[in-house]
Amino acid sequence: MSDISPLLRLDVVDLRIDGRDVLRGITCVSDARRIAVLGRNGSGKTTLARVMAGLKAPTGGTVHIAGVDVARDRRGALGAVGILFQNPDHQIIFPTVGEELSFGLSQMGMTKVAVTDRVEQVLAQFGKSAWHDAAIYQLSQGQRQLVCLMAILAMAPKVIILDEPFAGLDIPTMMHLSRVLESTDAALVHITHDPRIVAHYDHVLWIEGGAVQMQGAAAEVAPAFEAAMTELGKRDDLSDIAG
Numbered sequence: 001m002s003d004i005s006p007l008l009r010l011d012v013v014d015l016r017i018d019g020r021d022v023l024r025g026i027t028c029v030s031d032a033r034r035i036a037v038l039g040r041n042g043s044g045k046t047t048l049a050r051v052m053a054g055l056k057a058p059t060g061g062t063v064h065i066a067g068v069d070v071a072r073d074r075r076g077a078l079g080a081v082g083i084l085f086q087n088p089d090h091q092i093i094f095p096t097v098g099e100e101l102s103f104g105l106s107q108m109g110m111t112k113v114a115v116t117d118r119v120e121q122v123l124a125q126f127g128k129s130a131w132h133d134a135a136i137y138q139l140s141q142g143q144r145q146l147v148c149l150m151a152i153l154a155m156a157p158k159v160i161i162l163d164e165p166f167a168g169l170d171i172p173t174m175m176h177l178s179r180v181l182e183s184t185d186a187a188l189v190h191i192t193h194d195p196r197i198v199a200h201y202d203h204v205l206w207i208e209g210g211a212v213q214m215q216g217a218a219a220e221v222a223p224a225f226e227a228a229m230t231e232l233g234k235r236d237d238l239s240d241i242a243g
């Protein structure tokens, strides 16, 4: 571990909602460039993703991304971590692409001129300068997901959290967005229930019932997860479905 702050540092993270412990004592320290959070339905993946992005404050413990306490330092968090959800419509707030891309940059404290320059630069980088004044609702789902991705990349975060962002996309769109993500400097935290896609990940965090079940190299964690899930799947008892 380097002497500078690790990329991801979760210290005994708890989240209690309506008297229910949704996240329980999650601890993870990693400098890996490719981290996966693996878990079955209802295990707490999306909730953990929101907590890691600073969108929800933990009720116990702390989350630091690249040294920023994301729950307490919201402006710092914008430059540290971005999150891409499955449904771009849960993310988009503005009617036009230009406005959507500008918002986070303004929140980071950039001047109006700097924001305008940065938005033009990012749109040009993706060959989408013509989209500046486009109405977002007229774009396809894949195009809206690209808008969300451009908005995140404009802020150049150190870490990007992916909460199944490719689920509703066709294969070419998914491949295109994957290539864009793979070429960024940001470290990726991929939220998934699928052990097959974590094979090339450096660190895998398996969560079960809101707590860490196992973490470490993909070669150890993914087969253990798959075996446990297959065993659960053989049962006919629907009470095993988490949630």
Ligand SMILES: Nc1ncnc2c1ncn2[C@@H]1O[C@H](COP(=O)(O)OP(=O)(O)OP(=O)(O)O)[C@@H](O)[C@H]1O
Binding pocket: 017, 018, 022, 039, 040, 041, 042, 043, 044, 045, 046, 047, 048, 193, 242, 243
């Ligand atoms: N705001 C909330 N209020 C009450 N319970 C919640 C809330 N948010 C999440 N939960 C509960 O926390 C648990 C974890 O939910 P979460 O959506 O994080 O799981 P997940 O692993 O992402 O599931 P899936 O793969 O099915 O999307 C679930 O039991 C869910 O019902």
